[in-house]
Amino acid sequence: MGTNAIMEKTATDPAVRKMEASFLIDTTKCIGCRGCQISCKSWNQNGTDKTTAGPTLTNPPKLNSKTYTNIAFYESEHNGAITWNFSRNGCFHCKKPACASVCPVEALVKTPEGPVIYRADRCMGCRYCMLACPFNVPKYEWEKLSPSIQKCNFCYDRLLAGMIPACAKTCPTGTIQFSDSIEKNLTEAKKRIAENPGKYHNHIYGEKEAGGTSVLLLSAIPLDQIGHAKVGDQVLPDLTWKYISGIPAIIGVVLAAGIGSWVITRRMKNMDKEDEQ
């Protein structure tokens, strides 16, 4: 079923409608089995890809148009011993998504339940969403003649049918914890950090990034060491809105200045003529 059709068939279950879908991803629990990666592919019927593993065995090395989520492997030194760190990439489902705000045709939209979904039939392929997303999530089907944007849709179809997303369902270690409330996950994340001194790097990635996201990440080491870019706390669409909301004022100024100078300069020309006579 296309996401468009899903959108139109608004969920009837009141519990779903009140939902504010959220993941708490505790990367310290991850064992790198990549089960989420596989179940995501199966559920979304995303084909396989000819890949080469990255230097630390991340495979595929990056998200792509057939891979909505992947587990990235990083090595680090912890108390003199080499440790693996597993990080999960994918859409953060921002509370105020830059991708949806820049899309000129509302192909990307933030649904009331939280997921940011994509409607391929509207997309004209400008790829502004790819530029705008601070986490570099939307991917493009470059090889196709009729390409679409591809990205995680939080299994919106599953959510509306009362199921939790495929990745969270599959995860054997509880790394990916689904909740119907961002607040609940945030409280849980804070609790874990407080109760386990030294276990976590003291930062909940996604709490403030880009104005706050629906996906929260916990990690043992700083998140930029496991591939998560430093992203400011600024609500990105606000930056643009400041300009757009100023447009009526610009229109007023230009019209006034234009008409004003027309009247004045014409009057001056006429005065010149009169003086000559």
Added chain:
Amino acid sequence: MSTERHEIKMFTPMTLGLLILIIAGAVSVYKRMTLGLGATTNLQDDFPWGFWIGFDVLGGVAMAAGGFVIASAVYLFNMKKYKPIARPAILTAFLGYLLAASGIFLDIGHPFRIWHPVVMWQIHSIMFIVAIHVVIYTTVLAMESSPMFFERIGLKGVQRFVEKIMMPIALFGTLLSTLHQSSLGAVYLIVPDKLHPLWYSSLLPFSFLVSAIMMGLSMVSFESILSSKFFKHKADMSILSGLARGSIVAIGFYFVLKIFILLSGPGLGAAFAGTMESRLYLLEMAVGVIVPLILLLLPSVRNSMGSIFLVNCFVIVGIVINRMNVSIFGLLRHAQERGVSYFPTGNEFMVTLFLVALGIFLFKFACKYFNVLSYGEVKN
């Protein structure tokens, strides 16, 4: 008088060169349309916008600014002196917008959905605002250029009518241009974490507008001189030095604005950090702003057609570098952190050359068959 256009020869080595570029470029366009973006460009997931957006769209639209600058000088400020250059300036703007629109058409993944924004409004999107402007302003430019068409086909009455209502058309055109030029800068407001701080600023829309006015003045002057050479048509020195004086104001203002952005943003040190970005920034400022400003302040330069031409070239190249810096080089660092780089393919260059060559060809064609160059002088 209007007989001048008959002296323009269509079969010259230049036309031949243009035709070769157009044919070779058409092959590249065909490849883009039949093989897709992946096979013909170096665009990729971590670098979704490249040369076509930087040069064809941002550059093309900035080059077209001469149209609204001259239209507002003539029709809003009643500076009738510039009337002889109004037609070529507006025609260039029209072609510049066609270049930009064709660039967008080829760049987007679904060219034949280019009309989608017109029906699927999303007012939070700068891209939507840009798209709507391209559509409306290209129409306005067509209207502004229409008198010479009506004149040519003998509909004098219609021509006179359109000329009568030129003031509101020009006002509308100026309004759209102000919004459009600045909104192209606003496109990049959403990427504070990606665009290098030397270019990212909340004043991007304003600096795009001011630099477009600079570029417009230089383009118009550049063109008047070139067409006087190629089409054996006399350029009016008082018009050229008038444009040069206008340029001093625009460039001076832009200089102050850029320095303000630098000092209030990343600081003076960033410009001299010795990185690729700082070098490109200095290049852009030297070529497009500082050298032209110093030269134009010398009276001997303002009164010599050759020197003015040189200054025009500096400004045009400098502003194109600025657009490339914002759209490509300023974003490269972020891409490189993600392990990718970008350089356009031969095919990307060829498509752009195709569009540019086509624009110049159409300009020449219009000069030959319509009264573009010698209009307005007759009455003086």
